[in-house]
Amino acid sequence: MTKILVTGATGNIGRSTLKHLLKRVPANHLAGLARNPVQAADLIAEGIDIRQGDYFDQNNLVRAFAGIDKLMLVSATAFTDRNTQHHNVISAARQAGVGHIVYMPIIRKAGSAFTLPEVTGEDIFAEDRLKSSGLTYTLVRHPPFLESIPFYLAGNACETGVHVPAGSGKAGFASRDDLAEAHAVVLSQAGHENRTYSLFGGPAVSFADVGRILSEISGNPVPFVPGADEDYIAHLMAAGLPQPAARFALAWVQGINAGEWDREPGDLENLLGRKPVTPTEFLRASYGAAGA
Template identity: 45%
Template sequence: MAAGKILVTGAGGILGGKTLDLLLEKLPASQLAAVSRDPANKLKRFADKGVSTHKVDYFDFDSLLAAFQGIEKIMFIGAHAFTDRIRQHYNVITAARQAGVKHVVYTSVQRQEGAGIALWDVTESDTFTEQALKASGMDYTIMMQPPFLETFFIYIGANALEEGINIPFGKGKVAPVTRDDLAASNVTVLTEEGHANKTYKLSGNEAFSLAEVAEILGQAKGLKVASNNISEEEYLSWDAFKGQHEQLPNFRLAWVRAMNHGNFEETTGELERLIGRKPTEFRDYVSSNYPPVAKGF
């Protein structure tokens, strides 16, 4: 069990918040810290439980350095895409090293080395961050994540039961996981020994291709779901993207390309070993969580 203080960045977000919730089940609040750009609103429930909270911006080096004082381990949730992730991540790592942090656990995105597929504004900054951590002198653990089950509807649409699956197909497969399972794996690494200087590929146990989604979804819901292999140009102009962030169509297409090229198809079993149970699979998740109630990230 960890003896020093653990800090969770991005604790006002979904994955960071779930990680901190699970940490509170294992450790006293006095051993935990959390940071956010808006702690008064996003971290109040943790502060009320006795967790020390700090206002931090990844762009503000001094705020990071102050928050990291007395911290042994950091759960480093990566910055959002399209926000100069390299600069922000450099600040986090440098501040952690200067503050005397011993171990940083970083959420990276799973990739196949040498596959020639890069996720827009993600792969380059993840690679930079991993290299910077390995050169920092601190212990590190890289938690390589596949797509989230909770947001998988962004690729297939929120109305696929009526409209069908309309997406470019490829031969590659994907094994998405829930943020609940990822949070549980984070807690294992943060609170148990033996995970320093390791990289984990966290996948579900069952991989499937995008061409198989309609059949799996239909079986889970007891319905016949249509499946249409559309072109990338059609996918970019898909009505489901109307009213969304202007960069979302190309960003989502980059992830679909990565799935179709097998970037996420490796099923390592490492997530199951870390959490001590089988991770939630796509079929089981969509049976009770599709269509989605919330349609954000």
């Protein structure tokens, strides 16, 4: 049977992907890569082979990928020299004899000039490197995470309102867990070779829609308060976010407002065989029992 390795095993996406793989693949055919395997004690207890490795150490990666047939490359964190890290993983996989890499870039709208700092350019680099490597690949493109909505809003939006830059665009947000389950499907099945999926959740919502949903959940009006970009930065910083993180959030919100991820479920729903978690379901779980 195919031996599958998931990188970033101690992070949200990597850990969840392995958890979903356990439902589909015997544990002795699964491996994970972690900088600190001690943090993967729960996965080791399940029988998963956790191997030590760092994206910046290519020689170590070659050893860690020994005997692996299919590899899930969990994207490196923004602002950490993603190009070097992704290049190292792809090169090491090829050296180690890995046959197939699954990679998770951000979804890009065809023909759009929108660029997400520290994400878009680095994703394009990784995709080009992967396609020129000679390896079989699958691209599982991600929309913005549902879990990022509280980050974009900052503070308790049910009390303070939805303060974002003006715009009416929508996004087909998806939950990390649904995306991880889709990864597990692709990794555990044949038939996904050299294919590209756009894993939109749905229904697509705008920030004004988020305000309406929060109003229904809380039982009180939650105003949608559109403003200028610098007002948004100030709002996030007042909630305790450092300026670089606030500007990163602004870039995502600008993309959402521009409709960069305005699509309904298709590939994600097909891979899961069910409807993905909706924004209303996520927001109800996140913001409270008041409207439950």
